[in-house]
Amino acid sequence: MSKIVIQKFGGTSVQDADAMRRAITIVKKHGIKRGIRSLVVLSACAGVTNALIRIGELSLLGKIEQAHKAISDLDQRHFGILHDLHLSLRSEQEASLALRYIWRELRTLVRGVELLGELTPKMKDKLLSAGERASTVIFSHALREDLDDRQVTVHLFDAREFFLTDSQFCSARPQVNEIAKQMKLIGKRLTSGAIGVTQGFIGSTKRGETTTIGRGGSDFSATIMGVALNAQEIQIWTDVAGIYTCDPRIVPHAYAQPFISFVDASTMAYFGAKVLHPETIGPAVEAGIPVRVLSAKEPEKKGTTILTRPTEDIVVAGIAIKRNIILAKASANAMVPQCSTLPIVFNALRTKNIVPLATSVSFDDILLAIEATDKYSELHEEIDKVSKLEFSHHHALLTLVGQGLRYNPGIAAKLFNSLKQINCEMISYGGSENAISFVVSENDVETAAKNIHKEFF
Numbered sequence: 001m002s003k004i005v006i007q008k009f010g011g012t013s014v015q016d017a018d019a020m021r022r023a024i025t026i027v028k029k030h031g032i033k034r035g036i037r038s039l040v041v042l043s044a045c046a047g048v049t050n051a052l053i054r055i056g057e058l059s060l061l062g063k064i065e066q067a068h069k070a071i072s073d074l075d076q077r078h079f080g081i082l083h084d085l086h087l088s089l090r091s092e093q094e095a096s097l098a099l100r101y102i103w104r105e106l107r108t109l110v111r112g113v114e115l116l117g118e119l120t121p122k123m124k125d126k127l128l129s130a131g132e133r134a135s136t137v138i139f140s141h142a143l144r145e146d147l148d149d150r151q152v153t154v155h156l157f158d159a160r161e162f163f164l165t166d167s168q169f170c171s172a173r174p175q176v177n178e179i180a181k182q183m184k185l186i187g188k189r190l191t192s193g194a195i196g197v198t199q200g201f202i203g204s205t206k207r208g209e210t211t212t213i214g215r216g217g218s219d220f221s222a223t224i225m226g227v228a229l230n231a232q233e234i235q236i237w238t239d240v241a242g243i244y245t246c247d248p249r250i251v252p253h254a255y256a257q258p259f260i261s262f263v264d265a266s267t268m269a270y271f272g273a274k275v276l277h278p279e280t281i282g283p284a285v286e287a288g289i290p291v292r293v294l295s296a297k298e299p300e301k302k303g304t305t306i307l308t309r310p311t312e313d314i315v316v317a318g319i320a321i322k323r324n325i326i327l328a329k330a331s332a333n334a335m336v337p338q339c340s341t342l343p344i345v346f347n348a349l350r351t352k353n354i355v356p357l358a359t360s361v362s363f364d365d366i367l368l369a370i371e372a373t374d375k376y377s378e379l380h381e382e383i384d385k386v387s388k389l390e391f392s393h394h395h396a397l398l399t400l401v402g403q404g405l406r407y408n409p410g411i412a413a414k415l416f417n418s419l420k421q422i423n424c425e426m427i428s429y430g431g432s433e434n435a436i437s438f439v440v441s442e443n444d445v446e447t448a449a450k451n452i453h454k455e456f457f
Helices: 017-030 048-060 064-084 089-116 121-146 176-182 184-191 218-228 262-270 281-287 341-351 376-383 411-418 442-456
Strands: 003-009 036-042 154-156 195-199 202-204 210-212 233-238 259-261 291-295 304-307 318-332 358-361 365-371 387-401 426-429 435-441
Touching: 003 017, 003 184, 003 218, 017 036, 017 064, 017 121, 017 233, 036 121, 036 184, 036 218, 048 064, 048 089, 048 121, 064 089, 064 121, 089 121, 121 154, 121 195, 121 202, 121 210, 176 184, 176 218, 184 195, 218 233, 218 281, 259 262, 262 281, 262 304, 262 318, 262 387, 318 442, 341 365, 341 376, 341 387, 358 426, 358 435, 365 387, 365 426, 376 387, 387 442, 411 435, 411 442, 435 442
Parallel strands: 003 036, 003 233, 036 195, 154 195, 233 291, 259 304
Antiparallel strands: 202 210, 291 304, 318 365, 318 387, 358 365, 387 435, 426 435
8 A cells, every 4th residue: 555645736847848847757756656656736837827817808808809819829838738748649639639628618618708798706717727627638648658667557636526615716715524535536546556646726616616726726725635635745846945044036045944843834924935825734734744845946955844843943944025015004093092992993904804914002003014905995994983094105024933033032132133224114023923023115125134134044
């Protein structure tokens, strides 16, 4: 009986024939060993989901010729990838037939949008599912042919047949218990020695309606699949070789942490680190399954292993950055602040579904760091009754993350020393034991990140 690993590949890891060949090599080296078999979870080829969104927009605007032209472009791109893989005539014909069905279905959907004059969330999910269905068709045929000499069976599993969700189209929630039941047969095939290929991001309702769990959700769905299959490990193959101490595009000397705790990794994801979807880690934490973040472009690097237990030797895990932050300031109208002000402010945030990334409360002011959304201006309706509300734009939020922050003296002194030449407009600490957040001007964010990184790493 083989043990199971999950291998998730993002869009750039399957963007063309060369990328797919690299991914196949990784599957063979890291997913097919004695006593190990993998379930490969793929995203759409890079840029395809954006192209599908554009096709939906064109259809809604009545620009049907342009929509059909965009579908033809996707058809040609995927056939080009398939052709460049140099598969046998039989494999190429079988894959071409499956792809042709996907594009024909897409054209029918475009006509439906034109006739109805609307693009419902349900229709949009069906539209967006085409990208991952297409990438997995090509990849599974290429992998099957590559493994033919090893006599390893490769199954293409349609996620819509086992990844059950609720009916909140475009942001559907996975039904974890149902998924576990539906994946039992898949688990039996994998433990018996087969390899599986499937899609992340898409699923279906119990009625068989196609759903998606939101952009960037493939990591999350891969983790849920790993938990359902009691996987030994979940591998997330991305563009970078692990979770870095800071964005290496901003701080050239940043490096990948060899190990990081689940808590620190999820905190970094929440506060802006781009490696993982913020929800990815939760199911794995509960199940005690380690998650490894690796580079499909540099597979020889060890990457980062995310552990369920804290890493005591790491005081500071990294620096996360979020741009396009709005600083909201609610100042008391009365000379003496009223005790009702705070609940009114936070109730207004709740009704508008705005979650502040960081807060700072004094006796007469409340500072909130929020992401720029269309809803932030609506806060005036409620808050102006008790406070004067002002918004300040063009800010960034930097967050120092690490489970050792609270228990190591001198952290604040080092932090302030690194920021001595930069105007820090807000600091939030204490609500989370492993994070210190502060707001600076977007013009200062790169200098601040470099200074902090130099101080701590």
